[in-house]
Amino acid sequence: MPLPKFIYRxxxxxxxxxxxxxxxxxxTAGQAVLTNPQGYIDPSLIPGIDIVxxxxxxxxxxxxxxxxxxxxxxNAYLACAAPTGSPAAVHEAEGYVLADSSAGSPCIVYFxxxxxxxxxxxxxxxxxxxxxxxxxxxxxxxxxxxxxxxGAGNIHQLLGYAGPAIYGxxxxxxxxxxxxxxxxxxx
Numbered sequence: 001m002p003l004p005k006f007i008y009r010x011x012x013x014x015x016x017x018x019x020x021x022x023x024x025x026x027x028t029a030g031q032a033v034l035t036n037p038q039g040y041i042d043p044s045l046i047p048g049i050d051i052v053x054x055x056x057x058x059x060x061x062x063x064x065x066x067x068x069x070x071x072x073x074x075n076a077y078l079a080c081a082a083p084t085g086s087p088a089a090v091h092e093a094e095g096y097v098l099a100d101s102s103a104g105s106p107c108i109v110y111f112x113x114x115x116x117x118x119x120x121x122x123x124x125x126x127x128x129x130x131x132x133x134x135x136x137x138x139x140x141x142x143x144x145x146x147x148x149x150x151g152a153g154n155i156h157q158l159l160g161y162a163g164p165a166i167y168g169x170x171x172x173x174x175x176x177x178x179x180x181x182x183x184x185x186x187x
Contacts, residue, residue, distance in 0.1 A: 062101040065117035066142035067093035067159065068109055076101075076109050078142035081149045081157065081182075090155045092182040093137050114174040115160075129162035135175045137182070144175060150185065157182035 010017045060078060062068065067079040069091045078084075079093035096115040101107035129135070135144040137157040149156050160177040 060103060060141075062097050062107060062142070064097060064099050065115060067096050067115075067137060067144060068142065069094045070109065076107055079137055080139065080141040081137045081155045082139035082151075083153055084141060090153070090182075090184070092155055092157050093159055093177075094179060096177060110177075112178055114163075114176050116174040129175070131163055133162045135159045135162055152185055154185050155182040156185055 007016050007018055009015070062076065062078070068076045069079045071077050076095075076097065077091065079091050081090060081092075083090050085091075095109040095111040096117070097107050097109060098115070098117045099107065130146060133146045134148075135146060135158075136148055137155065137159055138145040139149055139151075139154060144159055146162075158180045160175045162175055
């Protein structure tokens with residue numbers, strides 16, 4: 001792996017200069033933050049980020065990118081705008097997962113931020129996104145859609161807007177999520 005380069009202001013000349021670092025980065029205070037191989041900062045390095053680690057108990061596999069809610073038992077389940085389960089109920093999205101997880105195994109649920117996950121081949125929660133489009137919770141469990149949900153008994157929940165995970169990038173790669181209350185539809 002090549003050594004990281006940093007730009008700094010030279011205190012003598014006042015000019016910006018490139019610096020090839022020879023330091024060893026071990027996570028101690030005062031060191032620069034490096035990204036992982038995918039180019040993202042490890043969320044555990046950001047104070048105050050809303051992350052909860054929980055165990056799934058669904059019997060249903062979660063795929064990277066799925067929209068989820070936390071059940072009364074503390075486990076993550078697929079959120080859905082249409083009534084599901086027994087007894088049938090609608091479940092608004094409270095967050096999302098960025099990694100596949102089989103039933104009963106631990107997973108990390110994110111409660112804010114950009115859902116950048118690429119879905120597995122068998123499930124495509126983020127599908128083909130349009131820059132700036134509103135993304136709504138779908139009537140298909142764990143998925144989003146660009147058209148508002150209709151139909152009595154379903155919920156209408158705005159998840160966020162589709163856009164680049166790294167602003168300035170032309171590629172649409174995520175939904176900028178912030179929890180929004182849902183509306184139970186009468187018709």
